Each structure stands twice: as structure tokens, then as C-alpha cells.
Amino acid sequence: MARVYNFSAGPAMLPESVLQQACDEMLDWRGSGMCVAEMSHRGKEYMSIAAEAEADLRELLNVPNNYKVLFLQGGASSQFAAVPMNLLRGGSSADYINTGSWSKKAISEARHYCSNVNVAATTEESKFTRAPVPAEIQLSGDAAYLHYTPNETIEGVEFAYIPETGGCPLVADMSSTLLSRPIDISRFGLIYAGAQKNIGPAGLTIVIVREDLIGMPIAGTPTMFDYKIHADNDSMYNTPATYAWYLAGLVFKWLKDLGGLDAMAIINQRKAALLYNAIDSSSFYANPVQPTDRSWMNVPFTLANPALDDAFLKGAKAANLTTLKGHRSVGGMRASIYNAMPEAGVAALVEFMREFERTQG
Amino acid sequence: MARVYNFSAGPAMLPESVLQQACDEMLDWRGSGMCVAEMSHRGKEYMSIAAEAEADLRELLNVPNNYKVLFLQGGASSQFAAVPMNLLRGGSSADYINTGSWSKKAISEARHYCSNVNVAATTEESKFTRAPVPAEIQLSGDAAYLHYTPNETIEGVEFAYIPETGGCPLVADMSSTLLSRPIDISRFGLIYAGAQKNIGPAGLTIVIVREDLIGMPIAGTPTMFDYKIHADNDSMYNTPATYAWYLAGLVFKWLKDLGGLDAMAIINQRKAALLYNAIDSSSFYANPVQPTDRSWMNVPFTLANPALDDAFLKGAKAANLTTLKGHRSVGGMRASIYNAMPEAGVAALVEFMREFERTQG
Known part of the structure; x- marks a missing residue:
């Protein structure tokens, strides 16, 4: 059968040239005699693949030097917990904008860790057929961060602007929009994205975080949810999703070539x-x-x-x-x-x- | 270059026939016009791949019906936290056998969740060059479970027997031994294993758990660490590591054919x-x-x-x-x-x- 045009919300299409290259390198990555999936993550071949993917992603997004780029596992759903666990930093309150199904999931999980989740704006009255206008966003003042979902995958609603927070760290679930257009990373405290839309195969999660925000996780945070641990170990505290990281790297090259x-x-x-x-x-x-x-x-x-x-x-x-x-x-x-x-x-x-x-x- | 014999401790070699099949199916899985990595995890093609992989794993290991088999993310390192979070079930004490580097990591993480981690046996005095004999294992009596590492990847020490626990649930980190030989699953409360040794690519983690042990996570457990959530959703509460799961399925077929x-x-x-x-x-x-x-x-x-x-x-x-x-x-x-x-x-x-x-x- 011919290749189809697959309109899946994720996992989703990958560039055909990326799949072809993965196939060409499947039994022998560049004379190594190994598939990338077989390589020790501590070996020099794999370390170079991982570092090059990170460098390319940084270049594509123009990530400032004071941000860490992490290649994690567990999907955006894990980040719903990891964000409050890491970013409350002694606080107990967080602001969330509710623009649809994924916002709601993030809010629901945050309630396990915040004594107060302030819904800073919601468009539920419109059945989530719009984003709030800037004036509708009511920051609580004592929030550790403001979380929003720039693109709601289910409702098809996207923010045309980045919310102003007056210094409060801005956190964005960019799972279904990251890499679709340039963004000003410096406006954000933390960005996370499951890979299975614009990045690569499911099972990889990208976190981009300003380095001054990490290192104070709440008690009970699993070591694997502690951003600082991953940042200090170049995302190799444990074995990362090596093959997914490699495929993401091929996608980054494809984007650069375009x-x-x-x-x-x-x-x-x-x-x-x-x-x-x-x-x-x-x-x-x-x-x-x-x-x-x-x-x-x-x-x-x-x-x-x-x-x-x-x-x-x-x-x-x-x-x-x-x-x-x-x-x-x-x-x-x-x-x-x-x-x-x-x-x-x-x-x-x-x-x-x-x-x-x-x-x- | 020819394929090499790769003695990596993990990620490790995959069967060449599995890699060849993955390559053959890369651009078009069986007439679907898609790579498996591009398939919606809710679509019927992928659901059939996932279900068949689980059925084959159950058959290989002869998993009893009262055990759930979960296909998760995050590696064994995530399980070091998930095990106490889920299995303490109102208790606060757990027994751990210390036979080397991975035991120690599990013990260290458990201390975040247990008021008492009892080291039921240790072979540190031998520099971890042996497993304890059964008589050395001192159960504390009030432990929620006994955890051990049947095979220590770094020290190369393997238990030649399954510890007797007198009814206390037995938990095993089988990352580097699962599928290497038959085991009697009914002797265990929970088994977990990172995939990157005997199962498939890194980024997939198998958990096999007796179903009566789950559903009482401690406060603060991330939803993604709650076994019951994954069990009730056939490991598709969120998007799983779909491609890694598929490759694991190919490995299971290879094992069955052997x-x-x-x-x-x-x-x-x-x-x-x-x-x-x-x-x-x-x-x-x-x-x-x-x-x-x-x-x-x-x-x-x-x-x-x-x-x-x-x-x-x-x-x-x-x-x-x-x-x-x-x-x-x-x-x-x-x-x-x-x-x-x-x-x-x-x-x-x-x-x-x-x-x-x-x-x-």
C-alpha cells in the first residue's frame, strides 16, 4: 500500500525521509555495527547523537544559555505532577488558565500538590471555542507560577499571544505546538512537550526550564521527577529513551534542512x-x-x-x-x-x- | 562494517531478525501505510499490536490471570519510588535485601516513603560477590513487602533461589534477568524490569503485579505512578511508548519461535x-x-x-x-x-x- 496521509492527533506522522534514514541505519549506524537502540547510553557514539540532538533543538528554538533542555520519559501527563513538585519552591499556590481538556488535566493533578490552584481565566462558558483575551487573566499575586496550554489538541484552540505575568514564571504545555513556529523562550519559566506530535515518537518528553527555577522539589518528589537531577546528569541520570531521542534528532535535522x-x-x-x-x-x-x-x-x-x-x-x-x-x-x-x-x-x-x-x- | 558482538550492559543487543523486521515495516506496517511509531495508540492497528505483545509476554512467562501486566515509561529508577508509593498500603515499613549497586538505589529511594526500611540481608561485607543464603534473610514481620534484586547488573551476582517470605509480598527488580529463564510468577507480588536488556529498547518498563496489591497509593503519588490507573486503562491512560512496545512485541515473537x-x-x-x-x-x-x-x-x-x-x-x-x-x-x-x-x-x-x-x- 502507498503511504497514507495520517491526520492522527498523536502519535502522528513522521517525515518520510526520517523514517527512511532510520531504516537505512537500523542494522548499522554509520559503521558502528549497531542499531542506535543497541548502544550504551554512556558510549561515545550515543553521547554524540544525544548531544547533537540537543544542540540542534537549542538552535531551532534559539534557547538561551540559562535554560536547561531535558530529554525525559513519561509524557506530558507526568509533567502535570512534576511542574508543581519542582516549581512551588516553598509556595503553595499556583495560577492555571483553563482553555480545554488538557488544561483541566493539568489543573486536576496540580490540586494534589497546591493548597490553592487559582483558575486565572477560563473559557469554559464558550465551550472552549476561544482563548481568553489578556484582560481576562487574573493573576493571584502569590502564585509560584502561571500554567497554560498554548494549544489545546482536542478543542483546536491556540493562543495568538504569550500571557504577560509580571515576573511570575510562565509554564506552558506545548505538546501540540512546540516547533510549529518560532517562540521567544525567554518569556517562559518552563516549557514541556510530549514528543509524539512535532518532535518524534511517543515515549520522549522535552522539558526546557530556566535553571534558577529548579533544585527545590517538595518532599516526596520521586528522584525521577526532580528536574535538577536530570539537568545535572545531562538527562542521563538513568537510561533515557535512547532510540526516541535519536529519532527526534533526525526530525530536528529535517527541520533545519527545511x-x-x-x-x-x-x-x-x-x-x-x-x-x-x-x-x-x-x-x-x-x-x-x-x-x-x-x-x-x-x-x-x-x-x-x-x-x-x-x-x-x-x-x-x-x-x-x-x-x-x-x-x-x-x-x-x-x-x-x-x-x-x-x-x-x-x-x-x-x-x-x-x-x-x-x-x- | 559488519554487525558487532556488543556486550553492553544495557541498552544492549537486539535480535538481528527483529531489527530487520522493524526495518522492513518502517514505512508501511502490513499495508497500513504507516510506521508503527505514527499510529494513534487508540486506533485498531496499534491496539492489536499492543494486545498481542501483552498476550505473548503472558504466554512466555505463564502469568496467572490475577496479575496485571503493565507497559510503562520511566525505567526501573521510577519503580524505586512507585513500589513504596503503591505497596505500602497503609503501612510504613518495608524489607530490602542489599546485594549491590541497584539494591542500594532502590533502598535509598524507599527511604523517602518508608519510615522504616529494614535491610533484611546484606552481602556488602563480601563486596557483593555472593547472594545471601536463605537463613541470612531476616524479615521484620511488619513490612509491607520484601524487595530484592535477583540479578545485580554491575556486580554480576544472581540469586539461584526465590526468597521465602511467609506471605509478605515479594517484589523483584528483574531488569537484567527477566525472560532469561522461566520463573514462577505466582511467588511474586510485583516484578518490574526496564526493557533495555532482554525486552526491547530503553524507554519501556514492564510491571507485573498481583491485582489485589494495587489501588491504595500514598498521598502525593503522581497519577502516572499509580499502578491502578494504568491497570484500569490497559497501560493507555496516557500515550505509551508505542514504538518501544511494538519492538518488544517482536522480541517476544522471536523468543516464542526459539x-x-x-x-x-x-x-x-x-x-x-x-x-x-x-x-x-x-x-x-x-x-x-x-x-x-x-x-x-x-x-x-x-x-x-x-x-x-x-x-x-x-x-x-x-x-x-x-x-x-x-x-x-x-x-x-x-x-x-x-x-x-x-x-x-x-x-x-x-x-x-x-x-x-x-x-x-
């Missing part, structure tokens, strides 16, 4: 515009999100007649357009169009949508 | 005997471990003249025998000969050792 995040942002904006225009120009399809706050990465949409959902999914699959079913909490469809989704894939989806409307509408 | 753990045990015993015999029959090489307690998986040995260590390593590498340097805490050499190390690899090492002794001795 021209980095400036170039990627132009492509991503174009892909998103193509799909949203197709939705908006038809009464057959609809996206509920306020246009200014629409995600470049995750595009939920509904059919005017939900009775046609199954036929849509079946027809799409026949056209090699897969994993378009929407999240059960939202319904309808969702097209996740991360970095590795080619523009031709979005064009093929739009073409299919028009044809489906013409024949079924 | 005849399962009975067959593997015969091969492993033969490989270990070949290497220990070579060491013992020469005054040029030495292994300090009491013969009854020698590991089948990790064989540390020293040269009578340590000034020859570098020449040994260099010559071995030239003969395609890699990663033989011993752990810094022990010195000398270490040959890890996990399941995926072919008998021909051990034979080649023994041949090289004899030749090195003849020319340098």
Missing part, C-alpha cells in the same frame, strides 16, 4: 489557511473556534449532517486520508496537521471534502 | 558456562563471584595485570567485540550476554580472550 522554524511557520500557516478556508467557504462543514484563536495544528470540524460522519470517514480512508475521527468529547472530525503532514496531504483532504460535499451534500 | 523460556534458559546457561569456564581455567582472568551465585547475564572479570586493560579493549574492538569495559565501580571488564547475544558471540569472545592471553600473557 529552513528552521521561520520556514516551518510559513508552511504551517498556509496549511491551516487552506483547510479553514475550505471549512468556512462551505455550509456543509463547520469549525466552532473563534477565527483569531484557531489552532494551526489541530482542526476540528463537523458535518452539518452528522448522519454522514461514517460515510465521510469511510470515503476518506479509501482516499488514503486516515485517522480523521474527532475526539469523543467534541465529536465530528479532527484533522491534525503537524509539521510532518505535507501540504499535499492537506490539499488532498480539502479536495476530498469538496468532492464529498458535491456527491453527498 | 522455543520460549525453557529453550532460552538452556542456551543462556550454556553461554554463561562457556565464558565462566574460560575465566576459571586461566590465571590470567578472574571473576570474584561465588560460583553458585554467578549471573547468567552479566559477567564481570578482571585481568591479572590491569595495565593490559586498554590493550584488551582495543584488541577486542578490532575483533568486533565491543562495550566490554567494566563498570567504574568494579573496574576490569564486563561481558553482558543477554538473550540476544548469540552463542557465536560468546565463543568469539572466549577465542579472543585465549588469543590475548597467549600473546600478551
